[in-house]
Amino acid sequence: MDCNNLGSDPCSILEDQPILHIPVNIHFVMNMDGKGNFSETGDGDGGTYNGYQRAEDIVNLANEQLEENYPVWAINPTPEICDFRIRLALQGVYFHRTNYALISSAPVQFNHNNFWSYINQNLVNASSEVSCFFFNGEIGNSPSGQANGAQATILFDWFNYTGHEKPENLGPNNWYRNSVARTLLHEIFHNNGLWKHPFQTDDCDDTPTLPGCWSYVENGPPPCNDWANISNNLMDYNQWIDEWSLSPCQICRLHNYTTIYLIQDDNEGECAPLNSFFALPSRVCLSYQLNVWMDGSASYNETEHFIEIYQVPSVGSNDVISGTYQSNWFDGKAGRVELGDYLNYNFGCGKVYRVKLAVSNDCYDWDEMIRYVTIDCACDAGGGPNTPVEVEELFASPNPSSSNININYKLNEAQNLTLTIHDVCGGQLVGTLKEQEWTDADPQVYSWNVGALPDGLYFVRAVTNTQVRTAQFSVQH
């Protein structure tokens, strides 16, 4: 299309175009300690609202904003108001832990060269998808977003979330969340052929530059003290999130732009393309976690989902080990679930499982993703990589034992402690020594009789507020 010569009825040409979806990956960049941004399991601030949910919420809000275009302000003659035929399609959500000091010159003031090189090292499918990096900078101290021709950054999402959205308990349609979605669109559209700013042209005759007037200045000098001169173009720095606009030429340019692969939607927006995406640890230590969590929160546009699990001989194999197959269809969106409960499935020790998530909606049969998880039960695990050491010492003596065994433990500070004994294979509970019992920080010993237990390997499991630690022992009569 010749975007500056769409004729007297540009909307009829543009609205004849198929709806195109720009494939987007969202990346959250945390501090080394796993705090300071949304993570795989939480909001980086003690809450359970995680990065997969955040990414899907922001992309959905951006798409809601793309459902209606508004009149363009401050341009004469006023361009036609054509429907957007562009949407975002969430492809994946990724998490990064880094030393922020290496990519910023101050806690929230980013050194642009450093952060673009950091981004370039962490791209996913860079030739066909846009990667959007969410850092944890503050409004006012850092740019709110940036684009570099292929990738985009958003700097203030987590700051706004922890500073306003969460403490003020704002609902999903709050100003902050919408402004993140709008900024995301602005940056992604920079990468897809719109490089307009108030002071910069994108070669569209219907979007003139407007030096200095992206924002209303009350009691300021003309012309920005007059609402009639203020732009609401998405690519100008306007702050009016409810009624931003793009001109016919700009919408046309988005359609013409082909550097980033666009997914065509043949369903007239009735329901958008599907994308199955889920997180699953590649190895689960059952003695440490006792659960196998799968998070499909970032799977996109499904109205129902299907999960399938079976045991395979090795990672990468599709061969079913007989008697281990289980599957089920579920209504609604895939979320974060404990697979054992969700599918009534018993995982066994030292075995490899193939897990598939398929998602479906009224327009598309399905899209699927497969991951593998290895179950380990005999691990003598400490905490995870980001866990402070609360259980400083844990061991059983004598080992092996036939009658009385001493469980020795020491906490870093007084707190509630749960101590349980499990059978190594299967993690089955065989004894509870303490349940949420207030325990001093001095070295302690708990004596317990193992005379009734069959010979074999066992572990003691110590659970504090943030840590699970286990230690093995054997029973020999």
Ligand SMILES: [Zn+2]
């Ligand atoms: Zn910009």
